[in-house]
Amino acid sequence: xxxxxxxxxxxxxxxFSPEGRLYxxxxxxxxxxxxxVTSIGVRGKDSVCVxxxxxxxxxxxxxxSVTLLFPITKYLGLLATGITADARxxxxxxxxxxxxxxxxxxxxxxxxxLARWIADKSxxxxxxxxxxxxxxxxxxxxxxxxxxxxLFKCDPAGHFFGHKATSAGGKEQEAINFLEKKMKNDPExxxxxxxxxxISALQSVLQEDFKASEIEVGVVRKEDQVFKVLSTDEIxxxxxxxxxxx
Amino acid sequence: xxxSQYSFSLTTFSPSGKLVQIEHALTAVGSxxxxxxxxxxxxxxxxxxxxxxxxxxxxxxVQKIQSLTxxxxxxxxxxGPDSRVLVRKSRKQAEQYYRLYKEPIPVTQLVRETxxxxxxxxxxxxxxxxxxSLLVAGYDxxxxxxxxxxxxxxxxxxxxxxxxxxxxxxxxxxxxxxxxDMELDDAVHTAILTLKEGFEGQISGKNIExxxxxxxxxxxxLSPSEVEDYLQEVE
Numbered sequence: 001x002x003x004x005x006x007x008x009x010x011x012x013x014x015x016f017s018p019e020g021r022l023y024x025x026x027x028x029x030x031x032x033x034x035x036x037v038t039s040i041g042v043r044g045k046d047s048v049c050v051x052x053x054x055x056x057x058x059x060x061x062x063x064x065s066v067t068l069l070f071p072i073t074k075y076l077g078l079l080a081t082g083i084t085a086d087a088r089x090x091x092x093x094x095x096x097x098x099x100x101x102x103x104x105x106x107x108x109x110x111x112x113x114l115a116r117w118i119a120d121k122s123x124x125x126x127x128x129x130x131x132x133x134x135x136x137x138x139x140x141x142x143x144x145x146x147x148x149x150x151l152f153k154c155d156p157a158g159h160f161f162g163h164k165a166t167s168a169g170g171k172e173q174e175a176i177n178f179l180e181k182k183m184k185n186d187p188e189x190x191x192x193x194x195x196x197x198x199i200s201a202l203q204s205v206l207q208e209d210f211k212a213s214e215i216e217v218g219v220v221r222k223e224d225q226v227f228k229v230l231s232t233d234e235i236x237x238x239x240x241x242x243x244x245x246x
Numbered sequence: 247x248x249x250s251q252y253s254f255s256l257t258t259f260s261p262s263g264k265l266v267q268i269e270h271a272l273t274a275v276g277s278x279x280x281x282x283x284x285x286x287x288x289x290x291x292x293x294x295x296x297x298x299x300x301x302x303x304x305x306x307x308v309q310k311i312q313s314l315t316x317x318x319x320x321x322x323x324x325x326g327p328d329s330r331v332l333v334r335k336s337r338k339q340a341e342q343y344y345r346l347y348k349e350p351i352p353v354t355q356l357v358r359e360t361x362x363x364x365x366x367x368x369x370x371x372x373x374x375x376x377x378x379s380l381l382v383a384g385y386d387x388x389x390x391x392x393x394x395x396x397x398x399x400x401x402x403x404x405x406x407x408x409x410x411x412x413x414x415x416x417x418x419x420x421x422x423x424x425x426x427d428m429e430l431d432d433a434v435h436t437a438i439l440t441l442k443e444g445f446e447g448q449i450s451g452k453n454i455e456x457x458x459x460x461x462x463x464x465x466x467x468l469s470p471s472e473v474e475d476y477l478q479e480v481e
Contacts, residue, residue, distance in 0.1 A: 183302055
């Protein structure tokens with residue numbers, strides 16, 4: 001059977017391989033890992049926190065423009081892990097969609113609706129040959145009116161799940177092992193505990209202490225609902241608290 | 247469809263007359279989590295494994311069994327994201343039917359329209375087939391019905407069927423246990439026993455999902471505690 005393997009195109013576009021796999025989607029996951037950055041997200045009792053490494057490859061770069069943490073609306077945040085350019089494109093579309101939702105329906109787009117929208121868009125790229133999947137894993141955070149704090153993760157395959165805690169990027173598996181131990185008995189973390197768990201998870205998998213300027217932290221809290229990126233001073237407070245605790 | 251540069255089909259015949267992309271799609275289904283359905287005299291039950299990648303995943307955020315209309319439900323085996331597309335399209339088609347005829351769509355019609363969508367993706371330009379098989383359970387004027395739709399777009403009505411990883415064992419089990427006069431409660435027990443056969447690990451209300459529809463014609467996904475009750479009865 002000469003065309004048994006799809007003529008070798010199964011590695012170039014998203015058609016099935018003989019084992020029923022989509023190689024392009026799998027390669028997109030590899031691209032996320034290859035970016036060399038790890039991100040962590042933790043959901044507490046009344047807050048959600050996401051943390052990521054801030055790798056500034058050149059000292060001449062303006063550090064404030066290097067970011068993977070984006071507000072989508074006042075109340076929703078998105079942490080992208082993977083190819084920065086793909087992340088920016090996704091964020092732009094997500095911002096547009098969230099704004100249209102608010103206009104069309106008269107209330108703020110809920111977290112899971114945005115997550116589903118992003119996941120459905122990613123699925124289209126896995127089924128249509130004309131667009132490649134995005135090399136981004138997106139973590140969406142926000143406070144849901146009915147369900148409370150929510151953390152969703154969307155991947156290039158179009159999967160999305162709600163998470164109590166999760167990780168993405170280069171050291172994803174080590175981070176998830178660390179978090180599984182911490183979250184085993186369904187603890188209900190306070191805001192401080194949530195942030196500190198997220199930061200210490202990152203410290204533990206990277207096996208180094210870092211300065212406040214080397215990480216980005218985004219939070220959303222039930223008491224004020226808005227998505228906030230922490231300033232370097234605020235991050236410093238948490239880092240100090242962690243080192244004192246240990 | 248007919249995406250820009252891809253105005254040619256990616257699913258083409260091999261020299262032996264096979265459509266290999268569809269075969270590969272079926273392989274993708276065969277590596278998916280097991281799901282099954284059983285038609286009883288007074289209703290239908292569909293069930294699936296719900297194995298999540300980590301304990302960190304919030305299982306309440308995931309629902310694999312979905313309703314398409316108040317009296318029709320569906321479960322899939324294969325690629326979750328693909329199933330979401332089909333569920334969305336089917337729901338829209340059901341609503342369009344209702345708008346036109348002011349009657350709820352019969353199960354056979356909805357199955358046919360969903361199958362047509364799946365077939366289109368095996369022939370249109372620049373797309374690949376869906377990597378899911380669906381089990382559609384419904385109750386309408388013709389009584390309880392169970393249909394299986396494959397990535398090729400072909401569908402059949404079944405008394406009982408299974409799909410996914412454990413398909414051969416599950417089907418063998420169902421063939422032994424199925425009786426024509428089965429009632430819905432028995433069918434639920436049989437469904438649980440069938441899932442249990444190939445289940446790795448401890449089965450509980452949190453890692454399986456069960457959907458039922460009875461003569462009241464309302465499709466319902468059982469809550470984890472209701473599933474636990476049935477599990478206790480089976481012990």
